Amino acid sequence: MSLQLTILGCHSATPRVNAYPTSQYLEINNRHFLIDCGEGTQRQMRKYKVGFSKINHIFISHLHGDHFFGLIGLLSTFGILSREKDLHVYGPKGIKEVTELQLKLSMSHVHYKIIFHELSSKKSELIFEDDKVVVKTIPLNHRVYTNGFLFTEKPRPRHLHFDNIKQYDEIEICDYHNLKAGKDFMLSSGEIIPNNELTTPPETPKSYAYCSDTTFKPDIIPIIKNVDLLYHESTFLKELEHLCERTKHSTAEQAATIAKEANAGKLILGHYSSRYSDVTCFKEEAQTVFENVELGEVGKKYTTNKACKELVN
Secondary structure, three states: OOEEEEEEEOOOOOOOOEOOOOEEEEEEOOOOEEEOOOOHHHHHHHHHHHHHHOEEEEEOOOHHHHHOOOHHHHHHHHOOOOOOOEEEEEEOOHHHHHHHHHHHHHOOOOOOOOOEEEEEEOOEEEEEOOOEEEEEEEEOOOOOEEEEEEEEEEEOEEOOOOOOOOOOOOOOHHHHHHHHHHOOEEEEOOOOEHHHHHHHOOOOOOOOEEEOOOOOOHHHHHHOOOOOOOEEEOOOOOHHHHHHHOOOOOOOOHHHHHHHHHHOEEEEEEEEEEOOOOOHHHHHHOOOOOEEEEEOOOOOEEOOOOOOOOOOO
16 A cells, blocks of 8 residues: 555543544655644654654644644653654644754653754745655645645556567566666667557556645645545534634635635535534535535544546545
8 A cells, every 4th residue: 555544633722531532643655754743742653653753754734732742741651662763743833943942851861853844934845755756845824833744655666568568579677767767778780669568558657745733724625636635624613613713714605615616526624622522523514615524533543546646445
């Protein structure tokens, strides 16, 4: 599988029994990312078997407690576990100051290096890239500076068509790299063998967009266009839409509108207000606009289908 999302927490700030604030674990193209870190995240990681040692990059959307108050505990635990690998933390300007102060005053001794990447741009920017994945910010509109994050696989190499390749004795193992990269092959006679006869197309790169706390913000649509999986906060139902401007949150209907206009493969709702004891109505409201909707549920996993945009739970 190339993309799997695990919901560790998906509720708003008010404490409730059996409800956890926002945190997610994303596996994409053999990379492992933690997205937001509300209280109780490390407990949830244990419960849902997220290996602590796999996490080398943590993305914090904004500095409200229900999205990062679990960070200091997790960093401290890493220290107790004698972590040595560098840890990268991406978040708003100020996250370094508040984290280092807590580590200092609590005398939490960490012997690994924490590398902070503080964000302040109000435009989408590239913040992480390696040979398999790129991550860009999605500027949002909340009561404090906030970003979402777009995770995208890089194109994979083409697959070798061995039944066809073996027809040409001149093609050797050392040529496979060029074939996977899409290059044609020239025989000693000068004849060109087109690459599409020697290889088959790779899987379509998968993508995941995480839209944390925000008002309805249609200008993010070009950034997340055609995303396979979209998480968008839905704190309220339409009946309480008048609260959105004051609190800088969205309704389920607004989240669905973003998904529809972005041509998303699937929409996951979350960050439900504690006003609602039954959240099934969020899915019902969103499906009046966009059909392929799932409720964010703690412990639930979402995995992309290799063949197409369809997602299975």
